[in-house]
Amino acid sequence: MQSFEQLLQQFEKSFNKRHFPSEPASLYDSSQYILGIGGKRVRPVMCLMGNELFDDIQSDAWDVGTAIELFHNFSLIHDDIMDAAPLRRGVPTVHANFGTNTAILAGDVMLIMCYEYLNKVQATHKGKIIALFNKTALEVSEGQQLDMDFERRAHVSFSDYEKMIELKTSVLLAASLKMGAIIGGASAGNASHLYEFGRNLGIAFQVQDDYLDAFGDPERFGKQVGGDILANKKTFLMIHALEHASGAEKDLLLSLMQTNPSDKVEKVLNIFRNVGVNEWALKLKKEYLEKAFEHLEAIAVSSNRKAPLEQLAHFLIQRDH
Amino acid sequence: MQSFEQLLQQFEKSFNKRHFPSEPASLYDSSQYILGIGGKRVRPVMCLMGNELFDDIQSDAWDVGTAIELFHNFSLIHDDIMDAAPLRRGVPTVHANFGTNTAILAGDVMLIMCYEYLNKVQATHKGKIIALFNKTALEVSEGQQLDMDFERRAHVSFSDYEKMIELKTSVLLAASLKMGAIIGGASAGNASHLYEFGRNLGIAFQVQDDYLDAFGDPERFGKQVGGDILANKKTFLMIHALEHASGAEKDLLLSLMQTNPSDKVEKVLNIFRNVGVNEWALKLKKEYLEKAFEHLEAIAVSSNRKAPLEQLAHFLIQRDH
Numbered sequence: 001m002q003s004f005e006q007l008l009q010q011f012e013k014s015f016n017k018r019h020f021p022s023e024p025a026s027l028y029d030s031s032q033y034i035l036g037i038g039g040k041r042v043r044p045v046m047c048l049m050g051n052e053l054f055d056d057i058q059s060d061a062w063d064v065g066t067a068i069e070l071f072h073n074f075s076l077i078h079d080d081i082m083d084a085a086p087l088r089r090g091v092p093t094v095h096a097n098f099g100t101n102t103a104i105l106a107g108d109v110m111l112i113m114c115y116e117y118l119n120k121v122q123a124t125h126k127g128k129i130i131a132l133f134n135k136t137a138l139e140v141s142e143g144q145q146l147d148m149d150f151e152r153r154a155h156v157s158f159s160d161y162e163k164m165i166e167l168k169t170s171v172l173l174a175a176s177l178k179m180g181a182i183i184g185g186a187s188a189g190n191a192s193h194l195y196e197f198g199r200n201l202g203i204a205f206q207v208q209d210d211y212l213d214a215f216g217d218p219e220r221f222g223k224q225v226g227g228d229i230l231a232n233k234k235t236f237l238m239i240h241a242l243e244h245a246s247g248a249e250k251d252l253l254l255s256l257m258q259t260n261p262s263d264k265v266e267k268v269l270n271i272f273r274n275v276g277v278n279e280w281a282l283k284l285k286k287e288y289l290e291k292a293f294e295h296l297e298a299i300a301v302s303s304n305r306k307a308p309l310e311q312l313a314h315f316l317i318q319r320d321h
Numbered sequence: 322m323q324s325f326e327q328l329l330q331q332f333e334k335s336f337n338k339r340h341f342p343s344e345p346a347s348l349y350d351s352s353q354y355i356l357g358i359g360g361k362r363v364r365p366v367m368c369l370m371g372n373e374l375f376d377d378i379q380s381d382a383w384d385v386g387t388a389i390e391l392f393h394n395f396s397l398i399h400d401d402i403m404d405a406a407p408l409r410r411g412v413p414t415v416h417a418n419f420g421t422n423t424a425i426l427a428g429d430v431m432l433i434m435c436y437e438y439l440n441k442v443q444a445t446h447k448g449k450i451i452a453l454f455n456k457t458a459l460e461v462s463e464g465q466q467l468d469m470d471f472e473r474r475a476h477v478s479f480s481d482y483e484k485m486i487e488l489k490t491s492v493l494l495a496a497s498l499k500m501g502a503i504i505g506g507a508s509a510g511n512a513s514h515l516y517e518f519g520r521n522l523g524i525a526f527q528v529q530d531d532y533l534d535a536f537g538d539p540e541r542f543g544k545q546v547g548g549d550i551l552a553n554k555k556t557f558l559m560i561h562a563l564e565h566a567s568g569a570e571k572d573l574l575l576s577l578m579q580t581n582p583s584d585k586v587e588k589v590l591n592i593f594r595n596v597g598v599n600e601w602a603l604k605l606k607k608e609y610l611e612k613a614f615e616h617l618e619a620i621a622v623s624s625n626r627k628a629p630l631e632q633l634a635h636f637l638i639q640r641d642h
Contacts, residue, residue, distance in 0.1 A: 021459075027466035078429060082422040101403040101469055104425060105462050108399060108432065112458045115436055119451045123444050130440045137433045138342075141426050145348035148422055 001305055004312050007048045011041055014062055015069060019113055030098040030106040031113075034073050037089050042316075043176040044069045049312070050180025050194055053305050060121045060183045064129060067117035068176050071133075074110035075140055077103055082148065111137075121183075128182055136175040143168025150234055161239050162203065170202030187300075196295040197309070204288035204317050210235035211281045214272060226265030232257045236284065237277045241268075244275050289317050322626055325633045328369045332362055335383055336390060340434055351419040351427040352434075355394050358410050363637075364497040365390045370633070371501025371515055374626050381442045381504045385450060388438040389497050392454075395431035396461055398424055403469065432458075442504075449503055457496040464489025471555055482560050483524065491523030508621075517616040518630070525609035525638050531556035532602040535593060547586030553578045557605065558598045562589075565596050610638050 019035065020028035044065030051061040079085075080093040081103055087093060095103035114133070121129050146164040150156045177198040181191040213228040214237055228235050238253075245253055249271050256264055272278060292313060296306055340356065341349035365386030372382040400406075401414040402424055408414060416424035435454070442450050467485040471477045498519040502512040534549045535558055549556050559574075566574055570592050577585055593599060613634060617627055 024463055024466050024470065026470050027463060078425055081425060102466065104399055104403060105466055107429075109459055109462050111429065111432055112455055112462070115451060116455050119448060119455065123448070126447065127440060127444070130436060134433055134437050134440065138430055141430045141433070142345055142348060145345050145423065145426055149345065149347050 001052060001308055003308050004045055004049070004315065007045045007052075007308075008041055011044050011048065011062075011065060015041065015044070015066060019066075019070065020109065026098075027102065027105055027109065030094055030102050031077075031110050033097065034077055034088075034094050034106075035070075037091050039069070039073070039089075041069060043072055043172060046173060046176040046198065046312075047180040047183075049308055050177035050186075051184040052180075053194065053299070053301060053309065054181060054184030054186045054190070058183050060125060060129075061180055063117045063120045064133075064179050064183065065176075067114040067133065068172070068179070070110050070114045070117070071137060071140075072172065074107045074114070075144070077107040077110065079144055081107075082144065125182055129179055132175055132179060132182070136171050139167045139171045143171075155242075156234050156239055158236075158239055158243060161234060161236065165203055165206045165236075166199065169206050170199045173202040174198030190299045190301070193295040193298045197292045197299075200288045200292035200295065201313055201316065204285050204292060207236050207281055207285040207288060208317055210237050211278070211285065214269060215278050215281075226269070229265050229268045230260070237272055237281055238268075240280055241272055241275050241277050244277075245271060249274060285317065289313070322373060322629055324629050325366055325370070325636065328366045328373075329362060332365050332369065332383075332386060336362065336365070336387060340387075340391065341430065347419075348423065348426055348430065351415055351423050352398075352431050354418065355398055355409075355415050355427075356391075358412050360390070360394070360410075362390060364393055364493060367494060367497040367519065367633075368501040368504075370629055371498035371507075372505040373501075374515065374620070374622060374630065375502060375505030375507045375511070379504050381446060381450075382501055384438045384441045385454075385500050385504065386497075388435040388454065389493070389500070391431050391435045391438070392458060392461075393493065395428045395435070396465070398428040398431065400465055402428075403465065446503055450500055453496055453500055453503070457492050460488045460492045464492075476563075477555050477560055479557075479560055479564060482555060482557065486524055486527045486557075487520065490527050491520045494523040495519035511620045511622070514616045514619045518613045518620075521609045521613035521616065522634055522637065525606050525613060528557050528602055528606040528609060529638055531558050532599070532606065535590060536599050536602075547590070550586050550589045551581075558593055558602055561601055562593055562596050562598050565598075566592060570595060606638065610634070 015035075018032055020031050022028065047065040047068055048057055048061050051057050076088065077094045080088060081095045081100055085093050086096050093103075094106055098106065115130075118126070118130050118133060143164055143166070146160075147168055150161070150164060174195040175198075178191050178195040181194045186194070210228065213235070214226065216225060218225050228238070242250060242253060253268065253271055256268055261267070293310075296309060296313075299306065336356075339353055341352050343349065368386040368389055369378055369382050372378050397409065398415045401409060402416045402421055406414050407417050414424075415427055419427065436451075439447070439451050439454060464485055464487070467481075468489055471481070471485060495516045496519075499512050499516040502515045507515065531549065534556070535547065537546060539546050549559070563571060563574060574589065574592055577589055582588070614631075617630060617634075620627065
């Protein structure tokens with residue numbers, strides 16, 4: 001069994017090449033550009049780990065991992081256009097650098113290239129892998145659409161937001177693991193438990209992300225605290241606060257979201273604390289993490305094979321902040 | 322052997338359904354919208370014809386035809402964004418109706434849905450079909466990028482323009498026929514001749530399109546004459562005129578393209594006539610059509626099987642204007 005770091009190193013080595021033709025450079029250089037600005041490569045490594053949970057890593061897992069990482073970058077290119085984001089990982093986004101029209105096409109060819117890698121998968125698994133990939137790709141697009149819809153909606157319920165996060169973030173992590181499991185010859189039951197492990201882990205990660213934005217230690221977190229609050233982003237915390245604040249506090253929250261006083265972050269955090277959002281969020285994260293581990297537990301392979309996935313979960317989801 | 326019209330009727334019947342989930346409607350209704358505004362469905366019917374040239378039509382041909390038509394509509398949605406086109410077939414484009422962000426996603430899910438249909442193809446043909454589909458999809462994207470690049474370039478050579486048209490327009494027609502041929506069990510040689518038939522036919526069609534814009538009978542053509550000239554579009558005609566006009570005429574052409582006098586179309590057409598662009602274009606169209614028919618001729622099946630494709634070519638490429 002190999003650790004996340006060991007597999008990451010190998011994946012980086014295999015992924016670090018040009019994935020597109022040389023010409024027209026005006027198109028393909030812009031696709032290749034985003035692959036060169038880094039990334040944690042979590043999803044393809046999860047595919048490799050999903051495979052190794054059940055069997056030695058097959059060559060198909062490298063191709064599917066590559067397709068997954070290309071899909072993730074495709075979604076970043078198009079999402080950055082929709083969000084009008086000027087920067088990603090500290091450098092200009094594809095559309096900022098090459099123009100919106102080329103960025104649309106750069107995403108399109110990235111998505112097509114995913115299927116070049118998926119088409120290399122051996123015939124016995126190809127149909128299943130492409131079906132799961134397609135289902136997931138549609139869900140990620142649905143999540144992005146819901147995220148945009150929610151921005152324009154006054155009220156978003158907890159379950160609506162949870163569904164959106166599940167689609168936009170979690171299902172790709174879950175499917176990465178499950179595609180690996182399919183390649184590793186897992187039974188349908190085991191593959192499904194691994195999917196649920198990834199899905200719950202992904203939601204726990206998003207709860208943590210939302211929590212750290214509000215209550216994280218800026219020195220350890222490395223980001224300005226309250227970025228989501230300043231941007232009026234709907235988060236697990238804000239949605240819970242709006243659903244549970246008293247009448248006066250709810251009115252204050254809503255009015256703070258419409259204005260931008262200099263002490264906005266401080267005032268919103270005060271309401272969050274009064275409502276008990278911080279403890280609630282930590283409890284919510286713990287619940288999702290526990291559900292994730294229940295599914296990992298239920299997979300019928302020896303527990304030493306599960307160690308790298310446990311380590312990954314603990315690396316992604318910290319116990320203290 | 323069935324005629325284009327017979328196959329069209331059957332394809333329309335099978336294609337005329339919702340191809341997307343119901344929710345989120347904000348996303349999928351916008352994808353479904355463009356499928357409901359009509360279209361000639363030439364490409365999927367060419368896939369059926371490519372199949373029937375060699376064998377009875379297999380169920381795979383309907384799925385691949387559906388994927389091809391969805392791909393064509395995907396490219397229309399994204400191209401219309403890039404071209405900032407307000408109308409298509411007399412109704413608002415997807416981005417005009419639903420916003421650019423949703424239109425980007427509506428195209429993305431349309432492209433993903435192509436592979437849902439391709440994934441239904443029987444295992445013996447799936448790898449080959451997906452490979453040709455991917456190659457073609459990349460080429461169509463390259464063609465769109467070159468078209469945008471050429472708009473910003475002062476000089477575009479005949480061969481550059483021909484290459485762009487081949488990628489943007491012809492290869493999808495050619496691949497539609499060839500995918501049908503693969504499903505019909507054609508030999509590699511026959512499939513390749515059929516591809517070349519479609520590729521040359523596609524270029525002949527574009528030459529005719531460019532010709533009709535300048536020299537077509539407006540009553541029979543149904544469009545304003547000179548639309549391309551008014552829009553300063555590079556066309557087969559304009560590129561030939563710029564390459565062959567005398568010094569003074571070339572200067573006049575270039576200055577007409579930078580200004581918009583009320584008699585612009587008339588003046589440009591005069592230069593076209595002086596340079597002999599009209600006869601040249603008809604000759605060029607004829608050459609491509611002849612090449613197309615040479616390849617159709619070379620396919621080793623009885624000539625009565627080829628009759629529907631001959632009729633289609635004569636329907637698409639008129640002898641008189």
